[in-house]
Amino acid sequence: MSKTAIVLGATGLTGGLLTELLIKDASFSKVKLFTRRPTEFSHEKVEEIICDLLDMNTFKDDFIGDVVFCCIGTTKAQTPDKEKYHAIDFGIPVNTAKLAKEKGITNYLVISSMGTSTNSPFFYVRTKGEMERDVLKVGIENTYILKPAFINGRPNEERKGEKIIKSMMSVLDVILIGPLKKWRSTQATEIAKAILQLALKPVDHSEIENIEIKELSKLYTIDSK
Structure with missing residues (x-):
């Protein structure tokens, strides 16, 4: 039986690729x-709900589906205000997971990152770790947290800092071998395919590390029937 997917963050790189x-x-x-703003997707399967993801009252009645894909995320550069950053990177995933549980949705998948920790002295790393912890606490049957390394595959208009990291990773990816292999950069297309593979074929653990993301992406094939 075909499913209804809910996508949070379709205007971002990975969310856009996932939607495609x-x-x-x-x-x-x-x-x-x-x-929060119209997307460029125009298809009979697509329904846009224009809303404020920081205010569930603007969308909770429409939050009905089978699978939630949370591709929401910001950066220190995009959101230097720590309170707003926390509201986005922690608040949106945790609150929508709780709403999904309330609505009887049994599949919740969220993109986080490698190296997160609730004990980190660094605010941004700690926030991601706290988000992961509290999303898991919600207790949705099939909850998956994808933890990629540096996400590659961004468009040419990427920020200067990201261009520098991208150039560095093109070299580092070659020499990161053995135990360090897990830190190789991750293509956004790999994440999109892996998250879909998990939604269609669940696994028995919730945290999906970088190497497994790459492996799962190779397993995904589009059902074009």
């Missing part, structure tokens, strides 16, 4: 995009 796959995949009959 969902449109093509016959496993999903509807793709509901919860977004």
Whole structure:
């Protein structure tokens, strides 16, 4: 039976790539995009819900589906205000996970990052770790937290800092071998395919590390029936 997907963050790189796959995949009959601004997706399967993801009252009645894909995330450069950063990177995933549980949705998948820790002295790393912990606490049956390394595959208009890191990673990816292999950069397309593979074929653990993301992405094939 075809499913209804809920996508948070479809205007971002990974969320956009995921939406493209969902449109093509016959496993999903509807793709509901919860977004603060209109997207460029125009397809009979797509339904846009223009809302404020920081205020559940603007979208909770429409939050009905089978799978939630949370691709929301910001950076220190984009959101230097720590309170707002916390509201986005912690508040949106945790609050929508709670809403999904309330609505009876049994699949919740969220993109985080490698190296997170609730004990970290660094605010941004700690915030991600606290988000992961509290999303898992919600207790949704199939909860998956994807933890990629540096995400590659951004468009040419990326920020200067990201261009520098991208150049560095093109060299480092070659020499990161053995135990260090897990730190190789991750393509956004790999994350999009891996998160869909998990939604369609659950595994028995919740935290999906970088190497497993790459492996899962190779398993995903579009159901085009």
